Amino acid sequence: MAGHGAAAAGSGRTVCVTGAGGYISSWLVKLLLSRGYAVHGTVRDLSDRKTAHLKRLEHASENLKLFRADLLDYDAMAAAVAGCQGVFHVATPVPSGNLTDPEAMTEPFLANQLSRIQREMLGPAVIGTRNVLDAALSAKVRRVIVVSSMVTIEINPKNWPKDKIKDENCWSDKEFCKNNEDWYSVAKITSEEAALEYGRQIGVDVVTINPALVLGPLLQPTCNTSCQFLIYFLKGGPDRMRNKLWHIVDVRDVADALLLIYEVPEASGRYICAPHFISARDLLSLLKNMYPDYPCIAEESISDMDNDAPMTSDKLKKLGWSYRSLEETIKDTVEFCKKGGFLDDMEGGPFRFPPVYNKI
Numbered sequence: 236m237a238g239h240g241a242a243a244a245g246s247g248r249t250v251c252v253t254g255a256g257g258y259i260s261s262w263l264v265k266l267l268l269s270r271g272y273a274v275h276g277t278v279r280d281l282s283d284r285k286t287a288h289l290k291r292l293e294h295a296s297e298n299l300k301l302f303r304a305d306l307l308d309y310d311a312m313a314a315a316v317a318g319c320q321g322v323f324h325v326a327t328p329v330p331s332g333n334l335t336d337p338e339a340m341t342e343p344f345l346a347n348q349l350s351r352i353q354r355e356m357l358g359p360a361v362i363g364t365r366n367v368l369d370a371a372l373s374a375k376v377r378r379v380i381v382v383s384s385m386v387t388i389e390i391n392p393k394n395w396p397k398d399k400i401k402d403e404n405c406w407s408d409k410e411f412c413k414n415n416e417d418w419y420s421v422a423k424i425t426s427e428e429a430a431l432e433y434g435r436q437i438g439v440d441v442v443t444i445n446p447a448l449v450l451g452p453l454l455q456p457t458c459n460t461s462c463q464f465l466i467y468f469l470k471g472g473p474d475r476m477r478n479k480l481w482h483i484v485d486v487r488d489v490a491d492a493l494l495l496i497y498e499v500p501e502a503s504g505r506y507i508c509a510p511h512f513i514s515a516r517d518l519l520s521l522l523k524n525m526y527p528d529y530p531c532i533a534e535e536s537i538s539d540m541d542n543d544a545p546m547t548s549d550k551l552k553k554l555g556w557s558y559r560s561l562e563e564t565i566k567d568t569v570e571f572c573k574k575g576g577f578l579d580d581m582e583g584g585p586f587r588f589p590p591v592y593n594k595i
């Protein structure tokens with residue numbers, strides 16, 4: 236990969252990673268440490284439960300410093316960013332449950348829910364991003380990489396023909412997402428727009444990346460929302476889903492992409508990071524072939540859906556990015572889930588399809 240050969244490319248350089256204990260960021264921290272970078276990682280909880288897997292990484296004892304910081308706390312963020320030449324802003328609230336309960340949409344309940352959405356999703360995503368950029372400006376960092384998502388590209392984009400391949404010029408329709416109460420996508424669209432616009436205003440070099448559904452093994456001991464997606468396909472359960480065209484990327488390839496767009500000077504704007512696409516039904520067939528011993532979801536639980544043209548990751552590939560096959564990613568994710576006991580039958584309830592995936 237271009238510019239990625241030297242093991243100690245980051246030697247003498249310090250970068251900050253927000254939400255360092257999360258799924259993607261843990262792999263990024265591991266990669267950065269292996270390349271010789273010193274890393275300032277922010278976490279909300281410094282206890283071993285959230286950080287032991289980071290402290291165990293090679294070179295962590297000498298090159299990883301953890302800071303307790305919530306995205307909404309500017310001073311704490313600024314302390315973590317001070318002394319860094321780059322920032323990877325990865326943290327964002329990723330919901331695993333429904334933020335709204337349609338059964339209970341009475342007026343006071345609605346008001347409470349909207350303030351909860353504000354408090355738990357939009358605030359940290361948008362104000363948090365501004366805090367990170369302000370901290371980056373004050374530390375005079377070279378570049379801020381902001382992790383956005385495919386949900387800012389592919390949801391009902393306005394003025395985009397349905398059969399035209401989606402590239403970085405394509406933006407999801409935020410009003411459509413609001414009307415659909417898809418608050419995760421609203422938060423991601425608003426924070427990516429804010430990151431690019433606010434970065435321009437204050438003169439901070441911001442590059443954003445838009446990963447697809449991220450699969451692959453986890454470094455932390457708990458299972459995250461996107462791995463629950465795969466577990467649900469394999470174990471089955473009571474929920475329905477649409478025959479959506481899913482774009483998928485390996486978590487280790489996302490970490491590579493993040494470092495690449497940080498290191499390559501000419502990188503700019505947005506980067507779609509979504510190398511594979513497969514419909515829910517085709518994914519089910521692939522999993523049944525690869526893992527005939529698992530019950531898998533029922534064919535009938537997948538409803539028909541018209542899919543528009545897929546997204547392309549050509550811009551990222553042109554920078555020199557390469558990626559694993561979908562089969563390798565699935566195999567490694569399932570291996571991890573087996574070892575972690577996440578595919579064992581659960582006591583006291585069926586497996587559930589994370590509701591966020593029926594919204595996006």
Ligand SMILES: NC(=O)c1ccc[n+]([C@@H]2O[C@H](COP(=O)([O-])OP(=O)(O)OC[C@H]3O[C@@H](n4cnc5c(N)ncnc54)[C@H](OP(=O)(O)O)[C@@H]3O)[C@@H](O)[C@H]2O)c1
Nearest residue numbers: 254257258259279305306326327328359384446448449461
């Ligand atoms: N996983 C995917 O399929 C996927 C796909 C596309 C884009 N993304 C994006 O990738 C990024 C990382 O996602 P992930 O899958 O790695 O999720 P994750 O494992 O849930 O990590 C999210 C991180 O954000 C931190 N965080 C949440 N709210 C925070 C707050 N108010 N202040 C400070 N930190 C906060 C969490 O800290 P705690 O541990 O303290 O909760 C956690 O470390 C997100 O921006 C997400 O939108 C993910």
